[in-house]
Amino acid sequence: MEIMYLLLVLISMLCCLFGVLYFYLTQVYVYWKKRGVPFLEPSFPVGNALEMILAKRTTGDVYRDFYRKLSGYKFAGLYQIHRPVLLLMDPDLIKNILIRDFGHFQDHGFPFDETVDPLGANLFMLNGDKWKTLRSKLSPTFTSGRLKMMFQLLVECGQELQKCFAEPANREDILDIREVLARFTTDVIASFAFGIQCNCLSNPDAEFRRWGRKWVEPSFNQKLRDILYFMMPRLAIALGIGNIPYDVSKFFMKVAYETVEYHERNNVTRKDFMQLLIQLKNQGCLDADNQDNGNGQTPLPIHAMLAYYTFCERISGASIHVLSAGFETSAATMSFSLYELALNPGIQDRLRDEIDTVMKNHGGSVTYEGIQEMKYLDKIISETLRKYPPLPTLHRECTKRYEIPETNVVLEKGIQVVIPTLGIHYDPQYFPKPEVFDPERFSEEEKNKRHHYTYLPFGEGPRACI
Incomplete structure (x- = not known):
């Protein structure tokens, strides 16, 4: 009888905790709706983060799918369990966040404590x-x-x-x-x-x-x-x-x-x-x-x-x-560069010819100046970084109240902002046939045709890369 009583108490406590959690998250999951921001419907209790938690796919691939599903919007809302997250998709808005209004978004927003993680006190983590x-x-x-x-x-x-x-x-x-x-x-x-x-x-x-x-x-x-x-x-x-x-x-x-x-x-x-x-x-x-x-x-x-x-x-x-x-x-x-060169022997031959020519001009030695002259090599590395960006998503945290230009949407301090780099890099609007490895996308002529903030392998602005 005593065991049954304890079980009932335990079950009652768990039900109460579940009820409190459900009530709390249902209040959180109307955050973007109240502000008139388009959003992906969240699922209790993980929001839009189930695949990331289960590690079924990489974070970059998950956000690439978010980008595709929300195509047509300049920005949209997501939920990372209990935390509202704003996804940016418009290059002009991305430029504002990373450059013009950097003072509102200077932090990456990754939590750490120097006493617990002394090596975390580096340029990437510090705020x-x-x-x-x-x-x-x-x-x-x-x-x-x-x-x-x-x-x-x-x-x-x-x-x-x-x-x-x-x-x-x-x-x-x-x-x-x-x-x-x-x-x-x-x-x-x-x-x-x-x-x-x-x-x-x-x-x-x-x-x-x-x-x-x-x-x-x-x-x-x-x-x-x-x-x-x-x-x-x-x-x-x-x-x-x-x-x-x-x-x-x-x-x-x-x-x-x-x-x-x-x-x-x-x-x-x-x-x-x-x-x-x-x-x-x-x-x-x-x-x-x-x-x-x-x-x-x-x-x-x-x-x-x-x-x-x-x-x-x-x-x-x-x-x-x-x-x-x-x-x-x-x-x-x-x-990844060598992988793509193996798949594209014509590109490989052209690169080899460039390297041989430059090396010959510098007495057969690898020099700093010689590397600067290898323009086709630069295009190949740039195209590799487009297809396989080291930072498939960029993160910023709103550090003070911010009104999104030309809207009535106000971001509160602490809101996480995510730029889906991988999704943008594979958007055919900016990079036709994005699955194809084409170094000529990075000729001066082609670069001038597209928005500068559609290519962000290391981010941009004062916190580019770091």
């Missing part, structure tokens, strides 16, 4: 003044002059890649090109961002490669972590669960700390990103930026940044951001 401060410091490290200064590091890694291909080519072996290129980009980023040589091409099980693989390759724990952050990010943070696994964070922080310590103890000067970060740490600005930087901004003293991070965490966060932004995206883009 508000913290992002502005870090960006003002790190932006000078990505100028064309400094990238040119570090170009030799890339050439050296390229020579190792050539050696890696030589023997299998002579034997006519089959290679897992995706894995080889992942090892190549790991070598490049390790050298560029951390100032170390990890030799992943010659040693596939190098420690740096193993930890990089552990970070980016999906696992059951990572999937659970992603679902929790997607559904209840505040709970994840309260439970002390970070976006980046603790052991991965610990390894890269250790690498950054030991590298900086070695550089400073032995007075090592190397033309890489880590050296520039050390210079920021010691001087508060880079050598070329000791005075006004030309934009009316005097470099901030280093203590302004230390108010947000310890030095080791800041260096590690910046370096791991370069690793995450460059390692996986670069390997994927190169792999």
Whole structure:
């Protein structure tokens, strides 16, 4: 009898909780209707996010379908479980959000906590003044002059890649090109961002490669972590669960700390990103930026940044951001480019002719200036990024009340805005026969025919890429 009573109490409590949840979500799911915004009908209790939660398809593909279903509208409403989301489809409105009215949408809106996720304190994740401060410091490290200064590091890694291909080519072996290129980009980023040589091409099980693989390759724990952050990010943070696994964070922080310590103890000067970060740490600005930087901004003293991070965490966060932004995206883009070239031998032959001609003009060497002259290569990479964008969706969070131009729709602070990059890139209105790989879409003539904000592989505006 007592057990039956407890069961009845438990069932009653669950029914009450279900009723409260149902009432709450039914109130949420009229948010866009009340504001006169077209929307996709949500489903209890996940809104429009079921496929993303179940990971049946990628987020980019899901939003591409949303884009198709809502074709004809400039914007429309969706529901990410209990959170209203605005989907942008009009290029002019996208331009407003990313550029003209950037002050209303400067944050990505991804939840994280620096105490739980110290390496999350990077340019991609930070918001508000913290992002502005870090960006003002790190932006000078990505100028064309400094990238040119570090170009030799890339050439050296390229020579190792050539050696890696030589023997299998002579034997006519089959290679897992995706894995080889992942090892190549790991070598490049390790050298560029951390100032170390990890030799992943010659040693596939190098420690740096193993930890990089552990970070980016999906696992059951990572999937659970992603679902929790997607559904209840505040709970994840309260439970002390970070976006980046603790052991991965610990390894890269250790690498950054030991590298900086070695550089400073032995007075090592190397033309890489880590050296520039050390210079920021010691001087508060880079050598070329000791005075006004030309934009009316005097470099901030280093203590302004230390108010947000310890030095080791800041260096590690910046370096791991370069690793995450460059390692996986670069390997994927190169792999997809080679895949498309294999399917299109005519394009491949034309590219080979261009490379041979440019190399001959530069004495058979790979040079920074030579790469700039490879216009057809640039078109191929651009078309690859159209078909396979590294960021299939772009996210912004409304940071203050915003009225959408030429409408009466007002977005409240905290509303998430999503730009379906993949959907736009496959819209035949902008890119006829979008499934076809056609580098000539990126001739100057063709680019001038279409709206600039219909091609957004890395976003646009002050937060482009980062």
